[in-house]
Amino acid sequence: MIAAPQPIEIRPAHRFDEAALSAFLSSNLEGFAGPARIRQFQGGQSNPTFLIETPNRSYVLRKKPPGKLLPSAHQVEREYAVMKALHGTGIPVPTPLILCEDPEIFGTAFYVMEFIAGRVFPSPGMPDESPAQRKSVYTDMFATLAKLHAVDWRTCGLEGFGRPEGYIRRQIERWTKQYNATKIDAIPGMERLMSWLPDRIPQGEETAIAHGDFRLGNLIIHPTEGKVVAVVDWELSTIGHPLADLAYSCMAYHLPPDDPVFAGLAGLDLAKLGIPDEAQSIAAYCGATGRGGIPDWPFYLAFSFFRICAITQGVYARGIQGNASDAAAQKYGAVAKRTGEIGWSIAQSAG
Numbered sequence: 001m002i003a004a005p006q007p008i009e010i011r012p013a014h015r016f017d018e019a020a021l022s023a024f025l026s027s028n029l030e031g032f033a034g035p036a037r038i039r040q041f042q043g044g045q046s047n048p049t050f051l052i053e054t055p056n057r058s059y060v061l062r063k064k065p066p067g068k069l070l071p072s073a074h075q076v077e078r079e080y081a082v083m084k085a086l087h088g089t090g091i092p093v094p095t096p097l098i099l100c101e102d103p104e105i106f107g108t109a110f111y112v113m114e115f116i117a118g119r120v121f122p123s124p125g126m127p128d129e130s131p132a133q134r135k136s137v138y139t140d141m142f143a144t145l146a147k148l149h150a151v152d153w154r155t156c157g158l159e160g161f162g163r164p165e166g167y168i169r170r171q172i173e174r175w176t177k178q179y180n181a182t183k184i185d186a187i188p189g190m191e192r193l194m195s196w197l198p199d200r201i202p203q204g205e206e207t208a209i210a211h212g213d214f215r216l217g218n219l220i221i222h223p224t225e226g227k228v229v230a231v232v233d234w235e236l237s238t239i240g241h242p243l244a245d246l247a248y249s250c251m252a253y254h255l256p257p258d259d260p261v262f263a264g265l266a267g268l269d270l271a272k273l274g275i276p277d278e279a280q281s282i283a284a285y286c287g288a289t290g291r292g293g294i295p296d297w298p299f300y301l302a303f304s305f306f307r308i309c310a311i312t313q314g315v316y317a318r319g320i321q322g323n324a325s326d327a328a329a330q331k332y333g334a335v336a337k338r339t340g341e342i343g344w345s346i347a348q349s350a351g
Contacts, residue, residue, distance in 0.1 A: 006042070007039035007040055007041050007042075007050075007051045008039060008040055008041075008042055009039060009040070010038065010039065010040045010050070011040060011048075013322070014040060014048045014065070016106035016107060017106055018036070018038050020105065020106060021036075021038070021061075021105065021106055022034050022035075022036045024100070024105050025052075025098070025112065028098060028100075029097055029098050029112060031056070031057065032054065032057075032059075033054060033055070033056060034054055035054070035055070036052050036053065036054050037052075037053045037054075038050055038051070038052050038053075038061075039051050039053075041060075046065070046233075046235055046315070047062045047063060047064060047065065047076055047079075047235060048062070048063055048065055049061070049062050050062075050063075051115065052112070057115075058115035059097065059112050059113070059114065059115055060094065060112070060113050060114070060115050061110055061111070061112050062076050062079065062110060062111055062113075063076060063106075063107075063108050063109065063110035063111075064076055064108035064109055064110070065108070065318075075235055076099075076109055076110060076111055076235065077099065077101060077109060077111075078161075078234065078235065078237060078238075079111065079233075079234040079235050079237070080096050080099040080111040080113075081158075081161065082158065082161065082209070082234045082237045083096045083113065083234055084096045084157070085153075085156045085157040085158045085161075086148075086151065086156065086209070089151050089156055090147065091144070091147060091148050091151060091231065092144065092228055092229055092230050092231055093230060093231055093232075093234075094113040094114045094115075094116050094230050094232065095113060095114040096111060096112075096113050097111075097112045097113055097114065098111065098112050099111040116220050116229055116230040116232075117223060118220035118221050118222055118223055118229050118230065119220070119221045119222070119223060120217065120219075120220060120221070121137070121216050121217065121219075121221065122217050122263070123257070123263050124215075124216050124217075124252040124257075124263060124264055124265050124275075125257055125263070125265060125268060125273065125275075126216075126273075126275075130274070131272070131273060131274025132226075132274060133226045133274075134226075134273055134274040134275050135226070135274040135275065135276065136225070136226025136227070137216070137221055137226040137227075137228075138216075138275055138276050138281065139226075139276065139284065140226060140227045140228050141216060141219060141228060141249070142249070142276075142281050142284050142285050142288075143284070143288060144219075144228045144231065145211075145214055145245065145246065145249060145285065146284075146285050146288035146289050147288075148208070148209055148211065148214075148231070148245075149208035149209065149210075149242040149245065149289060150208075150289065151208075151209055153207070153208070153209045153239055158209065158239065161238065161239050162238035162239030162240060163239070164205070164207040164239045165205065166205075167205075167207070167210075167238075167239070167240045167241045167244070168201050168202075168241055168244065168303065169198065169201055171240070171244070171303075171307065172194075172197050172198055172201075172303070172306070175306060175307050175310035175311070176194050176310070178310050178314055179194070179309070179310040179313055179314075182310075182313050182314045182316075182317035182318075183313065183317075184313070184316060184317055184320065184333065185333075185337075187309060187313070187336060187337050187340040187341070188340070188341070188344075189309075189337075189340035189341035189342070189343060189344030189345070190306065190309045190310070190313075190336075190340030190343070190344075192344050192347070193302060193305075193306045193309075193340065193343050193344055193347060194306070196302075196344075196347050197299075197302065197303055197306060197347075200299055200350075201299075202295075202296040202299060206241055206242055206243065207239055207240070207241070207242075208239070208240070208241070208242040208245070209237065209239065210237060210238055210239065210240030210241065210242065210244065210245040211231065211234060211236070211237050211245055212234075212235070212236025212237050212238060212240070212245070212248070213233055213235070213236050213248070214231070214245055214248060214249045215248070215249055215251075215252065216252070218231065218232055218233040219231055219232070220232060241300075242289070243294060243296075243297075243300045244300055244303060244304065246282070246285055246294075246300070247297070247300035247301045247303065247304040248304040248307070248308070249281075250278050250281060250282070250301065250304075251264070251301070251304055251305060251308065251339075252264040252265050253265050253266065253277070253278040254266055254301070254305075254342055254346070255338075255339075255342070259335065259338070260331055261312075261331050261332060261335045262308075262312075262335055262339075282294065282297070298346055298347070298349060298350035299347075299350060301343075301346050302343045302344070302346040302347040302350065303343075304343075305339045305340070305342050305343025305346065306340075306343050308339045309336050309339040309340040309343060312332045312335045312336040312339060313332070313333075313336040315329050315332040316329060316330070316332040316333040316335075316336055319332065319333075
């Protein structure tokens with residue numbers, strides 16, 4: 001069994017005035033009372049994440065990282081807004097408690113949410129779990145995604161959260177721009193995808209609340225049961241295309257299990273492990289959302305690898321600059337190259 005990630009002492013690059021934070025929360029967050037012990041969760045490449053423990057309650061704080069940031073990245077304000085909108089809709093999200101956009105408190109914008117007890121599985125293979133437990137977790141994972149996409153974003157307070165028209169094309173433009181802005185070394189597969197994708201966008205517009213990073217590692221699983229109790233890390237959420245969100249969730253089926261950063265399921269005996277394969281997960285999602293199938297699946301999958309290539313290239317670039325939130329950021333350079341090439345391979349298979 002894998003417990004929630006164990007926090008560590010705050011990294012030197014992310015230290016802040018803990019007394020000032022405690023004073024702010026005591027004055028602005030109902031029920032907050034110190035003394036507070038603050039530690040940092042490992043991982044969290046984009047936005048540093050901290051555990052705040054008090055005698056009566058535990059909290060989680062997410063903040064923007066220090067240093068020069070891309071204007072459309074690290075949007076903790078969006079994370080807070082979407083969780084606030086989804087709270088009470090039946091989608092499992094932590095209760096958002098307070099957002100502070102004033103950088104004078106301790107350098108960057110941040111928000112605080114409730115701490116959710118449970119398990120986090122960084123490895124999609126879920127080692128040490130039973131086949132029945134793995135099947136239950138994956139089944140509920142894709143059921144949760146289907147439920148998210150069924151939420152009416154217009155009536156839950158997310159009108160204006162994103163531009164629903166032309167999502168795929170705008171995403172291609174956005175990540176092409178960010179890839180070029182953070183490019184260290186050219187990635188041939190990515191360069192080809194940047195030319196291939198714009199001319200093959202499927203016809204028709206679909207919109208839903210898109211998480212943007214929906215994968216096993218961003219889910220908190222019940223301490224003993226195979227059910228999702230919280231979906232976290234909403235930084236990339238928007239009003240987008242549901243099939244792009246689904247494809248992102250299926251990337252693990254195409255990534256190797258021994259990758260030190262983005263471990264996947266490729267080559268594993270999924271039937272023996274009890275994990276539904278890609279076709280089964282897609283079929284379950286389609287059944288829950290009333291779809292007969294997804295004719296343009298290779299496009300959405302290639303698009304998802306294009307996105308993650310641009311994202312990981314950005315993490316790698318920040319690591320070189322020294323302001324990424326984990327020393328492992330250096331490893332992301334290899335991941336960017338791998339995902340770019342996988343994406344192009346999928347695109348070629350589509351013809």
